[in-house]
Every structure is written in C-alpha cells, then in structure tokens.
Amino acid sequence: MQITDMTEPKFHWTKQAQHHNARAGTLHTAHGDVQTPTFMPVGTVGTVKAMTMDAVRSTGAGIVLGNTYHLMLRPGAELVHELGGLHKFMDWSGPILTDSGGFQVMSLGDLRKLDEDGVTFRSHIDGSAHRLTPESSTDIQYLLDATITMCFDECPALPATYETIAKSMRLSMRWAERSRKQFKNRPGYAQFGIVQGGIEPDLRAESVEALTNIGFEGYAIGGLAVGEPQEQMFSTLDFTTHLMPIDKPRYLMGVGTPDDMLGAIERGVDMFDCVMPTRAGRTGRAYTSHGTLNMKNACHIHDPNPIDPECDCLACSKHSRAYIHHLFRSKEILGAMLLTWHNIAYYQRLMRIIRQAIIEDNLTQTAATLRSNWTHHNQPKL
C-alpha cells in the first residue's frame, strides 16, 4: 500500500510478512507508527493503572486504549477536549484507541434502557442519568481526540440464543452505519467497525458484509472473551478472520492471556487489549516466560532471582522475587507499580517475539516453544 499524499498521510496498515494466517505489519497513524501484532495497555480513565506513561513507553508499547464510558463520566469529554485532548492530558503522544462505551454501559452502568436509538443508563459513580447513541459516542471520541474511534455497538453476554445474537448484531450494524456518518475523519485518524454475531458462522459473515459495505479503516472482532471457552473463541476466529479484508488491521477486543493472543495471532489477528496484565500486577500475579507466578506465595520469601530472568524491566533488572513478595506482603504501592510494569513489559516482549518469528517464517516452532515454557511453572535456573 502506498501513501497517496505525503502531506496528509492516511491511516493505513502495511503487511511486512505472513506465516500461514499470522501477519506482521505496521499501523501508520497521525500519532506515529505501531508494529503489529500489538498489545494495547488499557488506560481506562486516562492512566494505565499504577504506571507512569514513561514506564509504559519503556516497555515498547506503541498504542494505548482509553475507555469512553469512564472518561465521559469523569472527568468528562468536554474537559479533556478543553485541556488539549487525551494525548496531552495523560502524556501519551502515540496513538490512542478509544472504545465506544457500548460494552461498558452494559457491564457497568445501572438501570440500562436500550432502544433503537441508543442506551440510557445511570452512572456507576454517582447515579446520574446519561445517554449514549452512535452519534454521541462518536462525538465523545472526537472530543477525546482518539486516533482510532470505535463504532458504538451492543454486545450480549454468552451464552445467548441465536435470535438474541442475531437481533443484537443487526442493531449494531445499523448503529455502525450511523457511527460512520457521524465520524469526522482526519488524516491519520481511523474508525473501526466491530464484527458481531457470537459463535454463529452465518451471523459473523452477515456482520462482516454489512461493515465492509459501509467501509472502515480497520475491523474489530467483538462479542468474544465474554465467558466462552478458549476453543469456542478460536473456532469463531477460524471462520471469521478469513472473511475480513486482508489489507486492514484486525483487532480482537478484550483478549487476553498470552496463550489466547498467540492462538488469535495464528488465526490472523493483529491487535489486542486486555485489563489482565495490569489488574494482575495489582493483585500479585506475574506473567513470565515460564507461566504465571503468584508473588504473594511464601515460596518467594528467600528467592534472590528476578521475576523473569529473560525480562529487562525495572522490576526484573533491579529487584528479587523476595523483594516483590515483601512489597505485596506489606501492601506497598510499589509492589503494584513494579509488577504492573513487569506484566506490560512481558506482554510487549511477547508481541515482539511473535512478530519476529512471523518475519523469520518460524512461528510454528516459536509458538511450540512458548507454549511448552508456559506450562513449566518451575523456578528459572540462573
């Protein structure tokens, strides 16, 4: 793909390599380039919890996520706009993707009332009444100055009946059209459509067709990671990703564990977001090359080794497992700070390892090694 006008570069994705269905590429945006596959740390209310943005940058993260639902309630999209946008507010000059608020209205808002036009709900913070529609969600994301705006959609929890999923998907497709109409495109900015349809092949196909007829700069896969087993998620990806445009980025929303992401990349996904590494960092769970560790466990009391000897984050380059364990045992904030940093660093390193393997046409072997190491919860030998 060529940039047609260098003075106003369009948002686009270029592919560097492919190994079976797995893709290595680069997102080109108004706020810089991002190598894919990529994991986007979640910065819900304008902060990746327990990290400075300098720390986030140091892990190699190229793009972060903000939550429209949270930001519209506090501090408010108008305030963020008045202060120069979310990039300046949170000190992140790279690209930012904002979700549409649709998913979180359904999972966090109180007294939700859904109609054809949109959703009315009460804030989980103060009970105040709010309304989101495809138009207002798109406008809020514009005020936040999101590099990538998501379509406003509705997403039923699984398991659900075929009829429920079909009805919801078709509503989301009508909303996608309204979201697109409301979207003010600017050079290097993008809007992604969200493929819905649960685990039903025909509904996913119908959704992809509806979205590609509208036309977006990228396509997300929604409605997964909502409680279904991993095999169901993978089988849904198997029949969904190959229907999606090959020249546009594909984003699997809300996923996941290292193993989930590896399997999804093998099935053609390019982008991920998930609260797991940050949330785990605050509760003492470490993601490592050798599986997960509970840093609160007494086995770490005397351990002079780093969390992950293959990691170069601050926690691993400067501190022992014994120290991290001590911080969690003492309920010190620094425990959450260091372990969140480590987990995000691990997620970013994993993306780099996988990307390199795709480029070297070696992903099959690399994936086998990664999976084998994850099942070895042993102390690493130093």
Next chain:
Amino acid sequence: MQITDMTEPKFHWTKQAQHHNARAGTLHTAHGDVQTPTFMPVGTVGTVKAMTMDAVRSTGAGIVLGNTYHLMLRPGAELVHELGGLHKFMDWSGPILTDSGGFQVMSLGDLRKLDEDGVTFRSHIDGSAHRLTPESSTDIQYLLDATITMCFDECPALPATYETIAKSMRLSMRWAERSRKQFKNRPGYAQFGIVQGGIEPDLRAESVEALTNIGFEGYAIGGLAVGEPQEQMFSTLDFTTHLMPIDKPRYLMGVGTPDDMLGAIERGVDMFDCVMPTRAGRTGRAYTSHGTLNMKNACHIHDPNPIDPECDCLACSKHSRAYIHHLFRSKEILGAMLLTWHNIAYYQRLMRIIRQAIIEDNLTQTAATLRSNWTHHNQPKL
C-alpha cells in the same frame, strides 16, 4: 577536615560555608557524598512509598531512611542481610540511615514493657513477641548494612514532667554507651548519638555532654516534633545546637514542614527526615513554592497549570493540576505516585535553594522570600 587514609576513607562531614548559624556542607560516606542541609525521604519497609528508587534519585535525594522497627518485623533483618543488605534489596546505592527502632516501638508496638536492659513488645502486624535492646538494635542495623546507625533510645511524649524527661534521657545515655560498644565500625560508616532532654536546657546540656564523652560520628536531636508548638521546637534548638560539636553533622529527627526545616537550618541543623511529603502525596496535599495545595479541591478541575511552575518533576513537567485532581478524584494509584514524586522533588529543591543561599551568604533574604511565598496560596501566574 582531611581524609587521613584515602584507601579507607572515614565517614566525615566538611563545611563549605556558614551564614550566621546555618551551615552548608558535605557528608562523606562509604556509599557516596551528600550535600547538606539534606532531607532524607523515608523508606520505612525498604520502599519510599509510591516511588521507584529511580524517581527518588531523579529528585536529587542523596540519602534515604529505613525503619529498624518495621524491617525487623518484616521481612526481617537476617533476610535482608542474606539478600545482600538494604541497599541491594531496595535498589539504593547511596547512603542509608536507619533509626534504632526505639521511637517506633513506643508509638506502634503493643504491650510495651520497658526495663533497664531494653524493651519487650508485641508486633503491630501479628502480635508476635519481640525484644529490642541497645545491643540488638545495633546488630539489626549492622545486618541491614546501614551507612548511619542510630543509638537505641527512649523518647517520652511531650508534655511530660521534668522528672520523667530526666529519667528517660539518662536511660537513653546509658543505652547510648551500650549502643556504641556494640557498634562494629567500618570505613565510611557512622553511628549517631541522640540528644534527649525535652525542652529543658540543663537536661539537653547534660545529654550533649554524655554523648560527646562517648564520641560519635554525628549527633541527632531527638524528642522534638512530638506534638509541641513550633516556637518550643525552635527555642529548644536555640539552646541545644550551639552546645553540639561544630565539626559533626546535626540531624533533627522527624522534622518537618518546609517552614520547620528552614527555621532549624537557621539554627544550625544539617539533616532531616519526615513522612509528611510522602504521606501528603498519598492524600492529595502538595507542597509548593507558594504554600500547600489540596489537589482534591474542586478549584483544580479545569486548571491547566502545573502543580508548581517552578518545579521540573514528572508531575509538573508533564501534567496539569486538572489531571492530578482527576486522578485523586478517581482514586487512581498514579495520583499518589505523581504527587509523592512532586513533594519529594520540592523538598529536595528547597534544600538546594537554602544551601545555595548559605554559600552565597544570602540566607536571610532568601528565607524571607521563601516565607513570603509560602503564605501566598494563590494560583501561580504563568
């Protein structure tokens, strides 16, 4: 003062300048030099709360404090020793001063039982029984590898009767002698005696004489900042510091506000520690060139200005008051991280400003300007 043996440099303090009673100098230690006056951030259990040690270093802090009472209970001095000492454990290669545990046993421990030999108490964490004596406190500080070890002492709360203060001070002097006997001195390491005697001139004089007869590398002033008014603290310093050796560092324990420290420096004090800037950073109070600010106040909601325009810390160079306010309102950990960083940065900058004024023989004017600015709680003009 000359270093007598360059291969094994002694701990010593050199004076660069004096303005009336205020001194600018340098501490020379096994773990590097520290310019005085100096403020020591408190790293109670091996972490300056909510800060990485890289952040602490970036503020210009030269020496930090650890708490014997906390560290002996968790993770334990033997464990810290086994892992290479407190410097390595917490990633601080500079000097560390540890208190003796005496003060905190009295303020935090349960079921304290004091006798001539020492103190028996129960841990505030798990109720387990422990004993501290001058010998065991000194040994624990040795295991922690403290650059500066403090004598084990007893400190009654004020107000107290003359008899109570006299009896307590004389016990502390006998304990100081035992602490000194137990101390294993090494090149560049030090032990400080602690002057007690409440607000009684004759008791303070008796205490100074007892300690200087024993002989220490430095002298602390204990028993202040325990609830007395500032004038009483200053008047006690007025008749205490001029009794103390002029060629040794003087450390006022547990002090204080910027105004407390300025007044104490004017009275000949060189070193301080206090939890205020770190604790305030977690509760939303900012120390600035223009007095304190409560970052939770609604007046900051729209404010695009930094906390302190004269500050170059991460919080002030990258973020608005509106953002810091938003983080506290949203109970985000990053709020505590950024504001603690700022407060420690302010304390360190204040020490540099005062030191420079002493060197330039200009402290009287600088102190007047600082005090005048602190009473202006206005928004700074940008």
